[in-house]
Amino acid sequence: MMHSPPSRTPLRVAITGGTSGLGLALVEAFAARGDHVAFVARDGERVARVAREIHGSHGIVGDVSRKEDVHAIALQVGGALGGLDVLIHNASSLGPVPLALLADTECEDVEQALATNVLGPFRLTKALLGLLAASARESRAEGSRAVVVSVTSDAAVTPYARWGAYGASKAALAHMSRIWHEELAPHGIAVVAVDPGDMDTPLHAAAVPDADPATLKRPRDAAREIVDRIDRERMTRLPPRPGPRTVLPPGSET
Amino acid sequence: MKAAARPVQRPRDARLLVVDAAGRIAHHPRSALADLLVPGDLVVANDAATLPASLSGRHLASGAAIEVRLAGRHSLAADDIACFLAVVFGAGDWRMRTEDRPLPPPLAVGDTLALGPLAATVVRVVVAPRLIELRFAGAADAIRAGIARHGRPVQYAHIAAPLALWDVWTAIAAQPVAFEAPSAGFVIDWHLLERLRERGIGFATLTHAAGLSSTGDAALDARLPFDEPYDLPAATVAAVRAAFERGDRIVAIGTTVARALEHAAARPGGVRAGAGIADNRLGRSTRLGVVDALVSGTHEPGSSHHELLRAFVDAATLAHIDAALASCDYRTHEFGDSVLVERSVAPRCGYAEPRSNLKTATLASRLGKVRTTLPA
Numbered sequence: 001m002m003h004s005p006p007s008r009t010p011l012r013v014a015i016t017g018g019t020s021g022l023g024l025a026l027v028e029a030f031a032a033r034g035d036h037v038a039f040v041a042r043d044g045e046r047v048a049r050v051a052r053e054i055h056g057s058h059g060i061v062g063d064v065s066r067k068e069d070v071h072a073i074a075l076q077v078g079g080a081l082g083g084l085d086v087l088i089h090n091a092s093s094l095g096p097v098p099l100a101l102l103a104d105t106e107c108e109d110v111e112q113a114l115a116t117n118v119l120g121p122f123r124l125t126k127a128l129l130g131l132l133a134a135s136a137r138e139s140r141a142e143g144s145r146a147v148v149v150s151v152t153s154d155a156a157v158t159p160y161a162r163w164g165a166y167g168a169s170k171a172a173l174a175h176m177s178r179i180w181h182e183e184l185a186p187h188g189i190a191v192v193a194v195d196p197g198d199m200d201t202p203l204h205a206a207a208v209p210d211a212d213p214a215t216l217k218r219p220r221d222a223a224r225e226i227v228d229r230i231d232r233e234r235m236t237r238l239p240p241r242p243g244p245r246t247v248l249p250p251g252s253e254t
Numbered sequence: 255m256k257a258a259a260r261p262v263q264r265p266r267d268a269r270l271l272v273v274d275a276a277g278r279i280a281h282h283p284r285s286a287l288a289d290l291l292v293p294g295d296l297v298v299a300n301d302a303a304t305l306p307a308s309l310s311g312r313h314l315a316s317g318a319a320i321e322v323r324l325a326g327r328h329s330l331a332a333d334d335i336a337c338f339l340a341v342v343f344g345a346g347d348w349r350m351r352t353e354d355r356p357l358p359p360p361l362a363v364g365d366t367l368a369l370g371p372l373a374a375t376v377v378r379v380v381v382a383p384r385l386i387e388l389r390f391a392g393a394a395d396a397i398r399a400g401i402a403r404h405g406r407p408v409q410y411a412h413i414a415a416p417l418a419l420w421d422v423w424t425a426i427a428a429q430p431v432a433f434e435a436p437s438a439g440f441v442i443d444w445h446l447l448e449r450l451r452e453r454g455i456g457f458a459t460l461t462h463a464a465g466l467s468s469t470g471d472a473a474l475d476a477r478l479p480f481d482e483p484y485d486l487p488a489a490t491v492a493a494v495r496a497a498f499e500r501g502d503r504i505v506a507i508g509t510t511v512a513r514a515l516e517h518a519a520a521r522p523g524g525v526r527a528g529a530g531i532a533d534n535r536l537g538r539s540t541r542l543g544v545v546d547a548l549v550s551g552t553h554e555p556g557s558s559h560h561e562l563l564r565a566f567v568d569a570a571t572l573a574h575i576d577a578a579l580a581s582c583d584y585r586t587h588e589f590g591d592s593v594l595v596e597r598s599v600a601p602r603c604g605y606a607e608p609r610s611n612l613k614t615a616t617l618a619s620r621l622g623k624v625r626t627t628l629p630a
Contacts, residue, residue: 051395054282060399074430080395130423130426137458
């Protein structure tokens with residue numbers, strides 16, 4: 001029921017942190033079904049390699065935690081895709097590596113976690129909001145929405161010791177996503193926070209070096225779930241738009 | 255008028271000079287815009303994001319320092335990013351008034367311009383010595399990355415501090431295709447959009463590659479605005495047609511919106527969704543087909559934006575507007591105050607008829623639709 005019809009228009013999708021882990025799996029998943037994907041990552045060589053390997057993807061070098069990079073990223077996303085239907089905030093900072101008790105965590109590590117996990121998604125959502133709103137206005141007739149996904153974690157909900165910088169920043173991201181959703185729903189933009197679970201990714205390896213990969217979720221499985229979720233969110237029925245016709249002219253009976 | 259010298263899109267004290275269809279002038283805080291419109295109105299804005307279109311570098315043949323300002327493009331297509339119309343200056347930057355900028359070295363077809371990470375070739379000298387067509391080398395993604403990282407927003411000497419992209423992107427900025435900010439749209443924030451919706455006022459967008467407002471060269475300035483590509487979304491066309499059929503007003507935020515909508519309306523078949531290139535000029539002899547009111551910056555007499563107001567009001571009203579802006583110390587330039595001008599009801603052909611019927615007469619054919627009944 002929820003699967004897209006075969007003749008659907010390709011989605012225009014932007015993904016941060018797209019050269020490894022879940023981000024790379026998302027780039028692959030969208031590209032495999034013919035969607036147009038722009039991905040962002042810091043390392044120029046890895047960006048170039050992924051863009052070469054995944055046909056039709058657009059690689060953008062940038063750091064979402066840097067204020068100076070955000071509009072340059074947004075410019076390249078809009079230019080390359082010619083619009084934007086889906087934005088996925090996937091890039092994450094763990095804070096201190098190895099993980100540390102909050103009392104042993106440097107302020108700079110907390111700042112970095114907040115910059116990547118909260119401020120970056122905030123700024124990038126703002127910079128790309130015009131594109132998302134334009135997509136929503138254009139597809140409103142078909143009843144579909146633009147979608148923003150924030151990748152969060154159960155650490156945003158459960159207070160795990162040693163996950164302070166990461167957990168607090170992801171909690172902020174999740175809550176901000178809920179507020180974005182309240183404010184943007186009338187404009188046809190859904191904002192959702194998604195916890196993909198513990199995956200076999202470089203970030204997880206940095207946090208829990210001795211974890212057995214066999215016990216962890218594969219990023220491609222998590223990516224498929226997120227793609228399905230996005231398809232569902234896009235087609236979720238919109239509230240009727242109060243148009244000019246519903247407004248009584250001045251002086252009429254109420 | 256004095257120049258607004260600080261890059262604040264919505265200063266708290268921004269003002270709006272309002273001219274109604276009878277030519278009467280009133281002064282309002284600009285934040286009241288949504289309350290000055292009426293339910294049923296359709297507001298149309300330009301959602302173009304602004305490119306960092308100023309690229310500094312060198313003319314390799316002479317070794318001379320240059321500044322290239324991208325100024326035009328054939329289309330808004332994502333892969334059509336190599337060829338641009340451009341204005342070239344000699345050494346220096348925005349801190350010097352454009353009129354005082356030194357000329358670039360003589361430019362010839364085939365010359366290479368090294369612009370940070372970008373390499374461009376002069377393809378055509380359109381108007382020597384400044385206006386050229388250039389072609390960037392490389393793949394589309396690399397060209398976009400080069401412009402994004404090396405370019406700076408085009409700016410002028412009335413603002414001292416260097417502008418960042420966030421200074422010039424409107425709150426609704428979408429596709430990066432404008433060469434200068436569509437600055438009438440600085441009036442828009444998301445609170446305004448909320449107010450419009452609450453009041454039953456429609457909102458739609460088009461994307462128009464707003465061009466340079468000045469080149470510092472009188473001969474080139476006389477050719478402004480250059481041809482500007484635009485894109486009209488189907489949802490916007492539907493909203494424009496619906497507003498027209500209801501007899502409601504269409505309010506353009508910015509001269510680029512007015513230019514694009516009037517261009518689209520004048521094409522055979524009327525306003526249709528899709529791409530177009532606005533090569534029209536709005537002015538004294540324009541008979542407006544679609545746009546009923548315009549929100550614009552305050553413009554000095556002599557500029558093309560000021561001339562455009564003649565499409566909305568007669569010479570006497572425009573003189574009143576100019577006098578009111580001057581005597582009440584309105585601020586000018588892109589971060590300045592604004593005007594809301596409704597087109598005058600007095601038809602140029604000298605007969606008076608009710609406004610809605612006048613609209614019908616001018617619009618029916620342009621919208622490609624024959625009316626069988628007149629609006630009540």
